[in-house]
Amino acid sequence: MSERLRTLSALIVIGVSLLISVLVLATDSTGVGDRVHSLAERLKCPICTSESVADSPSQVARDLYDLIGEQVADGWTNDDIFEFFVATYGEEVLLDPKASGVGIVLWIAPLAALAIGGAVIAGRRAGKHREISQAERSRIATALEEQG
Amino acid sequence: MSNRGRLLVISAVSLIAVVFAVVFSTRFGADPRLSPSPLIGNPVPDVTLDLVESDNSLRLRELAGQILVVNFWAPWCVPCRAEHSDLLALADGFEDLGVSVVGVVYQSRQDDVVAFLDELGRGYPVGMDDRSRAAIGFGVRGVPETYFVDRDGTVVAKITGPISLGLATATLDRIILGEPVESARTGEVQTQP
Numbered sequence: 001m002s003e004r005l006r007t008l009s010a011l012i013v014i015g016v017s018l019l020i021s022v023l024v025l026a027t028d029s030t031g032v033g034d035r036v037h038s039l040a041e042r043l044k045c046p047i048c049t050s051e052s053v054a055d056s057p058s059q060v061a062r063d064l065y066d067l068i069g070e071q072v073a074d075g076w077t078n079d080d081i082f083e084f085f086v087a088t089y090g091e092e093v094l095l096d097p098k099a100s101g102v103g104i105v106l107w108i109a110p111l112a113a114l115a116i117g118g119a120v121i122a123g124r125r126a127g128k129h130r131e132i133s134q135a136e137r138s139r140i141a142t143a144l145e146e147q148g
Numbered sequence: 149m150s151n152r153g154r155l156l157v158i159s160a161v162s163l164i165a166v167v168f169a170v171v172f173s174t175r176f177g178a179d180p181r182l183s184p185s186p187l188i189g190n191p192v193p194d195v196t197l198d199l200v201e202s203d204n205s206l207r208l209r210e211l212a213g214q215i216l217v218v219n220f221w222a223p224w225c226v227p228c229r230a231e232h233s234d235l236l237a238l239a240d241g242f243e244d245l246g247v248s249v250v251g252v253v254y255q256s257r258q259d260d261v262v263a264f265l266d267e268l269g270r271g272y273p274v275g276m277d278d279r280s281r282a283a284i285g286f287g288v289r290g291v292p293e294t295y296f297v298d299r300d301g302t303v304v305a306k307i308t309g310p311i312s313l314g315l316a317t318a319t320l321d322r323i324i325l326g327e328p329v330e331s332a333r334t335g336e337v338q339t340q341p
Contacts (some may be wrong), residue, residue, distance in 0.1 A: 046289050047339040058340060059255055063280035088287040090186045116160050123153065 036069045039081055042096055043068075046089045184331065185287055185295075185306045192216065192297045193285030197252060197275025200261055206250065206275055209301065215242075215323055216297035217249045217316070220283060222256045223264035224341035225291045231310035236271040238316050246299070247320060250275065252282050254291045255340065290337030298323050309335035 040054035045061045053064045071081050085093045132140075187193070196207045208216065219235055221228040239249035251274035253261050258276060265274065277283055286295060296305040296319055305319055308331070315332060322329045 046287070060280055060283065060339075064284060066279065067281075067284060087186060087190075088284065089289075090184070090287075113161065116157060120157055 032069075032072055035078075036065070036072050039068050039072070039078060040065050042094065043082075043085055044093050044095050046093060052095060185303070187287055187295070187303045188306065188331065190303055192218075192295075192301050192303055193282070195282040195285045197250070197273075197282060198278060200253070200258060200265070200274045200276060206273055208250070208297075211248055211250075212301050213246075213299055215245075215247045215299055215320065216295075217247065217320070218252060218286070218295040218297065219249065219311075220252045220254050220286070220288050220291050220293045220295075222254045222291045222338070222341075223260040224256065225254075225338045227310040227335055227338070228292045229264075229268065231292055231312075232268045234311055234313040234316065236269055237313055238311075238320070239272040241317075242320055245320075245324060247324075248272070252277050254283055254288065255280070290339040293337060296320070296323060296329065305329040306331045308333045309337055 037054055041052050043053045043064070045051045045053050045056035045058060045064070047058060047060050048056050051061075053061045053068070055061075068081060071084070076084075082094065192208050194207070194209050196205050198205050208218065217235075217238065219231075221232075235249055235251070238247075242249075249272040251272060253274060253276050255277075261274065261276070275282075282288075286293070290308075292310055294307045294311050294316070295303055296307075298304050304323060307315065307319070312334065315334065319329050
């Protein structure tokens with residue numbers, strides 16, 4: 001397989017994967033129970049060190065889980081529910097950091113790492129296929145002549 | 149890639165790793181019980197308690213105009229035993245000044261609560277917290293925690309850990325005088341039996 005074909009295949013795979021992800025997110029058809037569980041997974045149990053409300057076996061976590069269920073049944077949006085928990089327990093109750101303040105670092109850093117990685121790969125590829133200059137050609141020819 | 153370029157990339161990656169480590173360490177793994185209350189400066193949560201040894205209920209917002217001392221405790225909580233006599237003294241000493249002490253039972257059975265009160269004494273209303281709604285409303289992370297509410301119904305201070313009569317008296321004196329008060333941490337809290 002030629003290098004061009006390999007690159008094209010990789011791009012198609014990446015493109016299709018992204019398309020599937022976007023479609024899944026855009027057509028979110030989860031039920032109420034799934035939504036409650038999903039919210040509980042994104043909220044930290046306030047009496048635990050690093051467990052989510054969904055994962056903690058504590059009574060408080062179970063009570064919080066039930067409360068989220070009631071809020072969802074009452075028509076609260078996800079943002080309403082997150083705002084309620086932040087107002088009560090502070091921002092550290094969110095397991096997904098907000099894209100503001102110090103939390104923005106957690107969102108930007110992977111992109112920065114991706115950009116640096118891409119730059120390194122591009123730099124290496126450019127170096128690999130770089131045309132040698134006339135001066136270098138002359139030096140090589142001279143060296144070959146000296147050896148031969 | 150030149151040595152200079154390689155050094156630049158390694159430095160950038162290292163910097164990102166360090167920033168990540170610092171941010172993660174500040175967000176995760178920290179003891180959540182040490183967090184300050186976001187409730188300070190906000191209205192007292194609208195919670196209703198079923199009073200122990202009574203058919204009545206108590207809605208905190210109906211006590212507007214009084215200074216409230218809302219103490220979250222549990223009969224299985226060791227520091228709660230230590231502070232109980234100070235709470236009784238506080239309720240008795242400040243009653244005439246328009247201060248109401250309210251006990252809120254955290255994650256406990258009513259039988260155990262009655263046994264605790266039989267042993268250590270009664271002196272102010274104590275309510276059961278159905279489905280932890282009061283504890284969730286106040287953002288309680290363990291017991292004992294005590295919240296101070298001024299006459300306007302605003303939460304003005306929180307003591308994490310057992311109260312002492314001296315600290316609670318000083319806090320109430322400042323609230324009565326309309327002076328700013330500060331929250332304090334006096335010791336450990338328990339999260340479960």
